[in-house]
Amino acid sequence: MRLLRPLVATVFATSIVALSACGGSSSSTPAYTVPADAGLVVKAVPTIRWDSTEYTATAGDIKVFLANDDSVKHIMVIREGDTVVGDLKLSIAKKGDFAEGTINLKPGSYLVYCIIPGHSNMKSTLTVS
């Protein structure tokens, strides 16, 4: 049993180093800052989905912030049923990209939608009230 002790200590010390190396890496920290006045914040996350299935916003001019935490391109629009609402079209080509825009919405139920073919999974509810 006496021999086991230094071995365990070594393994433990090694994992600490591995952990701190991982935690100290700033490359995983997003390069963007979400604006404080954003009325709708949407993030694309792995793999090919939005970070939520349901969003909410306050009716009127809504400042939309879109960020890409995924590794492929996404283009977001707001739909009401099958119809695109307004002229908001935010494109984020790669991981770390972000885009901003404003859309005026009346109270109702909308979709946060990605128009890239094959991304039909990216269709979340947006409730505006």
Ligand SMILES: [Cu+2]
């Ligand atoms: Cu997409």
